[in-house]
Amino acid sequence: xxxxxxxxxxxxxxxxxxxxxxxxxxxxxxxxxxxxxxxxxxxxxxxxxxxxxxxxxxxxxxxxxxxxxxxxxxxxxxxxxxxxxxxxxxxxxxxxxxxxxxxxxxxxxxx
Amino acid sequence: xxxxxxxxxxxxxxxxxxxxxxxxxxxxxxxxxxxxxxxxxxxxxxxxxxxxxxxxxxxxxxxxxxxxxxxxxxxxxxxxxxxxxxxxxxxxxxxxxxxxxxxxxxxxxxxxxxxx
Numbered sequence: 001x002x003x004x005x006x007x008x009x010x011x012x013x014x015x016x017x018x019x020x021x022x023x024x025x026x027x028x029x030x031x032x033x034x035x036x037x038x039x040x041x042x043x044x045x046x047x048x049x050x051x052x053x054x055x056x057x058x059x060x061x062x063x064x065x066x067x068x069x070x071x072x073x074x075x076x077x078x079x080x081x082x083x084x085x086x087x088x089x090x091x092x093x094x095x096x097x098x099x100x101x102x103x104x105x106x107x108x109x110x111x
Numbered sequence: 112x113x114x115x116x117x118x119x120x121x122x123x124x125x126x127x128x129x130x131x132x133x134x135x136x137x138x139x140x141x142x143x144x145x146x147x148x149x150x151x152x153x154x155x156x157x158x159x160x161x162x163x164x165x166x167x168x169x170x171x172x173x174x175x176x177x178x179x180x181x182x183x184x185x186x187x188x189x190x191x192x193x194x195x196x197x198x199x200x201x202x203x204x205x206x207x208x209x210x211x212x213x214x215x216x217x218x219x220x221x222x223x224x225x226x227x
Contacts, residue, residue, distance in 0.1 A: 004153075033216075042115075042202065042218040043154065087153050098167060099216060101153030 002026045004102035006088050011108045012078050020073045020105045022088035031091040033099060034062050034073045038084045046073070046086075075107075083109045113137070115219035117203050123225045129191035132222040136184070136205030143180060144216065145171075145188050146202040154202055154218075160186065193226045200224070 003025045012018040024032070031050040035043035049055055049064035049071060061074040073086055085104040092098045116135040124130050136143050141162050146154035157176065159167040162183035171178065175194070180186040190197055200221040207214045 035218075042220045045215045045217070048215065089153070098156060098159065101155070103151065103153050106151075 002090075002092075002100050004088055004090055004100060006086075006102040006105045008103070009106045009108070011110060014078055014080060014109055014111050016078050017074065017076050018078060018107065020075070020086050020088075020107065022071045022073070022102060024069050024071070024088070024090045024102075026069075026090050026092060026100065028092055029066060029069075029090060032062075032064055032071050033089040033091070034060075034071075035087040035089060036084050037087060037104065043087055078109050080109050080111065083107060115203055115205055115217055117201075117219035117222050119222055120220065121223045121225075123227060124193055126195055126226050127192040129189065130193055130224060131187055131189045132201050132203070132224075134186045134188070134203030134219060136186075136203070137217055140205035140207055140217075141183065142206045142208060143186050144202075144204040144206075145178060145186070146204060146218075148200045148202055148221070150199075157188070157201075190224075193224075195226050198224055198226045 005023045033048050034046040036046050037043040047062035049062050054063045059076045064071045085106045087104045088102040089099040118133050143160040145157040147157055148154040158171045158178050160180045163180050176190055178188045200223050202221045203219045204216045206216045
């Protein structure tokens with residue numbers, strides 16, 4: 001079976017740091033994506049992890065532990081425009097063209 | 112470079128009516144996806160094309176949904192007849208040779224369907 005879990009909602013303050021966790025259980029694994037989706041807009045690519053460790057890209061970082069079936073997205077120096085849904089998606093090893101999405105974490109940043 | 116283009120952006124129809132969505136992928140992307148996203152949920156794959164061939168349509172409700180990708184470029188997704196539960200955002204996406212080797216999947220802005 002395939003299961004991806006993320007918190008439904010999170011809140012944070014402008015300028016702070018927030019960590020959005022994602023745990024997954026899949027029959028096969030071949031990479032994990034994080035997407036950002038503002039209300040009423042398309043998901044946009046943030047990061048991709050296939051090996052264990054931390055990938056840093058500006059204010060955003062993504063971490064992966066394959067043995068634990070765990071990833072997190074770290075957002076630093078939060079800005080109001082970071083208020084959005086953050087989608088964790090796992091690529092199936094047996095069907096490498098298929099992304100399985102979690103339900104997304106809705107992040108609200110307050111001043 | 113243009114992104115994935117979808118139309119119409121919004122559509123409101125009565126139940127039992129047909130509806131069609133159109134998608135133009137990023138130039139050169141041979142893999143095209145149709146996803147459905149319900150409110151507060153993540154996208155769910157309906158169908159995936161490699162060029163003009165549908166290689167994964169296991170989650171497409173074939174009794175009322177159909178899709179085509181003639182000539183391996185543009186694609187259309189049709190629902191006939193529509194039901195109230197079909198209200199959702201229909202997202203088209205494309206990538207180079209699927210999602211292998213970390214190729215990113217790029218999404219269009221979606222077609223918002225409301226069935227009343």
